[in-house]
Amino acid sequence: MSVNRVKNLGLPLMNLVKLRGTPILQQLLLEERLLRSSSDNWCIVNDGTNLLTLSWVCLGTVIVDENTLFVSLICNRNDVPDVQPYPRSVMAWSGSLYSEVFNGIADFQLRENDYVFGDRKFGGNAQSITRNRWIHHTSFLWDYSVSNMAYLKLPSRVPQYRLERDHTDFVCKMKDYIERSVFIEKTIKAVGTQFMLKELSLDEIDDSCREHVETTRLLTLDELKETTTRSESIAQAV
């Protein structure tokens, strides 16, 4: 039984951190630190980033820009006992969570490993799973510039439902379906049905979480090329 469980409500505790415009690399470094050095559950919402970047996440080659929304959930496996610490199980759980968020709003589905409205992708996911904890990270495509998207080549590995569509026919803009503030509010509310949320600022995150070896870093160009040939990925380059 997790020591974070609140006895009277039976819900495990989760710290909520709301960021705004935090650079994606800084966010990923924070997430790595929290995954490896904290025993708490965390929900991190980054309302936009401040660089035009190609952000590397497993699967889904899209451009991440200042409007992209990021939501990450870091959980102790014991606090989500119905979820096995494997990709498909975590993905299914996240899909059901976001089904609550988009209920009655759009034809939301989890298709293979993507979040879609109908058959158009608007959210890409990645996970890192350790023995007792896992993180599920989502980049939500709020808006995009067609000209920026033209920089992207068709990935070597694509989901089956893509059906050889080019980027503009495959992705969609989340802003066409939901208000930004409504999405954030509904996401927090959905997470709150499974966890007792406690909001923390960046400054309040315990300094003791810093003691770990960072492995998150920018990829070199050669590493980027190697990565994109072995998987469909969003590659980070600043």
Add this chain to the structure above:
Amino acid sequence: MALRMWASSTANALKLSSSVSKSQLSPSFSISRCFSSVLDGLKYANSHEWVKHEGSVATIGITDHAQDHLGEVVFVELPEENGSVSKEKSFGAVESVKATSEILSPISGEVIEVNKKLTEAPGLINSSPYEDGWMIKVKPSNPSELESLMGSKEYIKFCEEEDAAH
């Protein structure tokens, strides 16, 4: 008809193949209700790695149950030779299509060989988790650690209970 279909699907699920029957490991295997293959003669960790102990060398990989749950493996991160591994500590990671998952060593020891084939063919972990998909060979520093690992029957039961709980 129903029995033949069940037998066929079971055979597929158990991945019965000539490569398994020609293995130098014990050819016997156990049937699990979760339909992943489990080989007799190996030891298993509750984090779903297997160990084959032969003399002074222990070979380590991940089980069929684990590779099935992870999905298609696209990259494997392994330690350097001559490095060390510790029981229940991470020694590398498996990257599947959407996730990176740690691999934990079932025992402690010195890494004497790393399966270099996995660099070019990480999918061997999916297609041959107990043979061509082996990951590292270790010289155990504390052979008694093997005694705390599960045998095949225990591991089957462990997998069934774990899957049933979710």
